Amino acid sequence: MTRVLSLVALLCLSAGAMAQSAVPWSYQGKYGPLAWGKLSPAYRICSDGHEQSPIDIRGAHRNKALKPIEFHYLAGGVTLENVGYTLEVHVHPGSYIIAAGTRYNLESFTFHHPGEHAVNGRLTDMDVQLVHKSADGKVAIVSARFAENPDAPNATLAGLWQHLPTKPFATENDPDMVNPGGLLPGNRGYWTYMGSLTTPPCTEGVRWFVMEQAVPLSTDQLKEFASLFGINSRPLQDKEDRQIDANQ
Numbered sequence: 663m664t665r666v667l668s669l670v671a672l673l674c675l676s677a678g679a680m681a682q683s684a685v686p687w688s689y690q691g692k693y694g695p696l697a698w699g700k701l702s703p704a705y706r707i708c709s710d711g712h713e714q715s716p717i718d719i720r721g722a723h724r725n726k727a728l729k730p731i732e733f734h735y736l737a738g739g740v741t742l743e744n745v746g747y748t749l750e751v752h753v754h755p756g757s758y759i760i761a762a763g764t765r766y767n768l769e770s771f772t773f774h775h776p777g778e779h780a781v782n783g784r785l786t787d788m789d790v791q792l793v794h795k796s797a798d799g800k801v802a803i804v805s806a807r808f809a810e811n812p813d814a815p816n817a818t819l820a821g822l823w824q825h826l827p828t829k830p831f832a833t834e835n836d837p838d839m840v841n842p843g844g845l846l847p848g849n850r851g852y853w854t855y856m857g858s859l860t861t862p863p864c865t866e867g868v869r870w871f872v873m874e875q876a877v878p879l880s881t882d883q884l885k886e887f888a889s890l891f892g893i894n895s896r897p898l899q900d901k902e903d904r905q906i907d908a909n910q
Contacts, residue, residue: 685701685702685704686701687701687705687861688747689892689893689896695708695896695897698862698864702862702863704862704863705862707858707863707864707866708863708864711858711864711866712902713856713857713858713866713867713902713904714858714899714900715778715779715857715858715859715860715868715896716778716779716780716857716860716896716899717779717855717857717898717901717904717906718779718780718781718782718783718901719779719780719782719906720781720782720783720906722853722906722907722908723905723907723908724909725908728854728907728908729762729909730850730909731759731760731804731850731852732761733759733850735842735843736754736756736841737839737841738753738756738839738840739754739835739836739838740753740822740836740840741833741834742825742827742833743831743832743833744826744829744830744831744832744833745831746831748772748773748891748894749773749822749826749827749887749890749891750771750772751770751771751822751840752770753768753769753771753840758794761802761869761871765796765797766795766800766801766802767795767796767797768792768794768842769793769795771790771791771792772790772793773789773790773791773891774789774791774860774895775787775788775884775887775891775892775893775894775895776788776789777805777808777895778896779870779872786808786809786876787808787810787879787884788807788884788887789805789806789807789808790806790845791804791805792804792805792845800869801867801868801869802868802869802870802871803869803871804846804852804871805873806846806847806873806877807872807873807876808876808878808879808884809876810879810880810881811878811879811881812881814878814879815878815879815880815882815883816844816845816877816878816883817844818840818841818844818845819879819883821840822836822840823886823887824836826886826890828890845877847874847875847876847877849874850873851874851908851910852871852872852873852908852910853872853906853907853908854869854871854872854908854909855870855905856868856869856870857869857870857904860895860896
């Protein structure tokens with residue numbers, strides 16, 4: 663495992679991380695999260711920002727005015743990319759959500775181990791973050807949290823894991839019909855707040871929707887992901903004076 667984590671740290675400092683952002687960064691060591699804000703002026707908000715993610719979700723306000731998110735996800739082929747520090751799944755155009763009257767188009771989704779958001783101080787074993795963008799460039803991320811259950815594999819993960827690109831910066835096409843909705847819980851209750859990207863450059867102004875109900879995944883599914891990417895989660899950030907709303 664130590665060898666795997668060392669490899670992950672190295673990968674985050676190489677081409678995949680540089681492709682996403684101009685200056686290398688990592689999840690461990692001197693290039694790790696505590697240093698992100700000092701690595702580049704472009705990353706300064708990682709340490710100086712006041713709406714950073716992820717956070718510990720507690721003390722949420724029940725907001726009866728919040729409507730359910732409308733999920734309009736289409737099944738189709740996807741492209742899986744090993745970006746060195748995680749798996750990024752690119753979807754074909756057409757899937758979208760409507761939240762607070764705004765349409766956000768689904769662009770991709772990524773996974774983090776353990777899950778990045780805590781609830782009352784507790785993290786789940788993994789999460790998926792579905793990244794959406796509106797026509798005017800606003801970003802909304804739907805996060806579904808996964809909890810390990812040895813006897814409850816997730817069918818959508820099972821299909822994706824068959825095509826996992828094991829080599830860094832490699833891609834694999836999954837021709838099967840993948841519906842991202844299979845990564846969501848049956849109960850679509852959510853918490854929402856304003857935050858940021860959880861990787862450099864840590865851009866703020868991101869609307870987060872964190873699903874309340876956790877989704878099961880099997881022990882084998884969790885181990886397979888962790889064996890490739892190790893620990894790839896940003897530590898919790900200060901909530902500051904932000905309000906967290908819940909729709910249920």
